Amino acid sequence: MNICAHPALDRALASELKNGPIPFARFMELALYHPEGGYYCQPAPRVGRSGDFKTSPHQSPWFGRMVARQAMATWKAMGSPDSLSVVEFGPGEGWLAHDILESVESSGPKALAAAFEYTLIEQSAPAQERIRERLAHWIEGGAKCPAARLESNPPDEIEGLILAHEFLDALPTHILTQTESGLAERYVELRGKNLAFTEGPPSDKQLEGWFGGLGAELEIGQTAEVCLLAKEWMETISRRLRRGGVLIFDYGFSSRVLYHPSRREGTFRGYRAHTMTADPLSRPGETDLTAHVDFSSMLRSAEAGGLSLAGFTDQSHYLLDMGIAEALQAETGNEMAGAGERRSAMGLLDPAGLGSAIKVMMLTRGLEGAALPGFSMKPDDRESLATLRS
Numbered sequence: 001m002n003i004c005a006h007p008a009l010d011r012a013l014a015s016e017l018k019n020g021p022i023p024f025a026r027f028m029e030l031a032l033y034h035p036e037g038g039y040y041c042q043p044a045p046r047v048g049r050s051g052d053f054k055t056s057p058h059q060s061p062w063f064g065r066m067v068a069r070q071a072m073a074t075w076k077a078m079g080s081p082d083s084l085s086v087v088e089f090g091p092g093e094g095w096l097a098h099d100i101l102e103s104v105e106s107s108g109p110k111a112l113a114a115a116f117e118y119t120l121i122e123q124s125a126p127a128q129e130r131i132r133e134r135l136a137h138w139i140e141g142g143a144k145c146p147a148a149r150l151e152s153n154p155p156d157e158i159e160g161l162i163l164a165h166e167f168l169d170a171l172p173t174h175i176l177t178q179t180e181s182g183l184a185e186r187y188v189e190l191r192g193k194n195l196a197f198t199e200g201p202p203s204d205k206q207l208e209g210w211f212g213g214l215g216a217e218l219e220i221g222q223t224a225e226v227c228l229l230a231k232e233w234m235e236t237i238s239r240r241l242r243r244g245g246v247l248i249f250d251y252g253f254s255s256r257v258l259y260h261p262s263r264r265e266g267t268f269r270g271y272r273a274h275t276m277t278a279d280p281l282s283r284p285g286e287t288d289l290t291a292h293v294d295f296s297s298m299l300r301s302a303e304a305g306g307l308s309l310a311g312f313t314d315q316s317h318y319l320l321d322m323g324i325a326e327a328l329q330a331e332t333g334n335e336m337a338g339a340g341e342r343r344s345a346m347g348l349l350d351p352a353g354l355g356s357a358i359k360v361m362m363l364t365r366g367l368e369g370a371a372l373p374g375f376s377m378k379p380d381d382r383e384s385l386a387t388l389r390s
């Protein structure tokens, strides 16, 4: 009997499920990251026009150009050191790295290009291959241009800028529901020939007091996600960042907004071919699974690790403050030839899409008082900023 189309993933799921239900987080880990059958480990690209979803670096190169400005501002705030480490987690197809490296090489100061060392941490072997091809110029480029390399683990000590673009929302997450008798966790079990959700006690001690610890209270029947791996990631990078910044772009909210009773079903979703699926457990390995990021928890872990909040806003306000409108005008003017480029760049600011759904958070160590751009414009949804620490 087949649970899914890929034989190796099918065997892995069957072997775990025969012993009983598994926490949803474990199911998500196998379905997305099984080295042969996982969604992100398939030969075809998952992100982009032909994939299941499109991210900002796939929307327009102007996104990476603005992030390159942030890298330059961080480098300057650090006193223009001889070496700037930029470490990107979960780069996928590597377009963000491509656009940043191209921008630093073509329009950054020479000293920045010479200092620039870009490290990509990507777990998917097929994606690594495509990154190697796409970034060959910088990976093999020698001393004259900014350097890039692929690694499986981040450096122990980082001085520079850490990037996570739509990385955290793809980490395996626990799903919890508030019941009369306490928190119940969602598990996945085999029911007949199909995968189905079932409930059980929290599988990890940290989950038990989670919402109380954040000052959030779920209503009876309300479901919400908790990503312990995101917390772990933040704790790890807080330890490793000696000086510089962490820049996170992702779908998400502050805890108070994310866990508000109006979001009764939580934010966990499954997508196939740009469409949300009603049955996220069906066709594992072919379905993208994702949940929004709790930015208050990220901030809390970062502050516990000694980092400071430099800013939190939404993508459209961030990019406007980074000067995207002026840069676009200067580069493409009003010419018809630039109309397509302007249109795709405007998609980054779409208030009904990437512009407001994607939040941007920057954290720093050793740069207190430095004027870092991107966060001086307040989003209309002031609530997400105001509620960040409550």
Ligand SMILES: C[S@@+](CC[C@H](N)C(=O)[O-])C[C@H]1O[C@@H](n2cnc3c(N)ncnc32)[C@H](O)[C@@H]1O
Pocket: 040, 047, 055, 056, 057, 058, 089, 090, 091, 092, 093, 121, 122, 123, 124, 127, 165, 166, 167, 170, 171
């Ligand atoms: C949602 S995709 C985003 C890709 C890219 N950042 C973008 O925005 O287009 C998430 C990426 O993170 C990678 N990833 C997830 N967990 C990882 C881990 N622990 N280490 C390295 N890469 C990881 C996945 O393989 C996938 O390429």
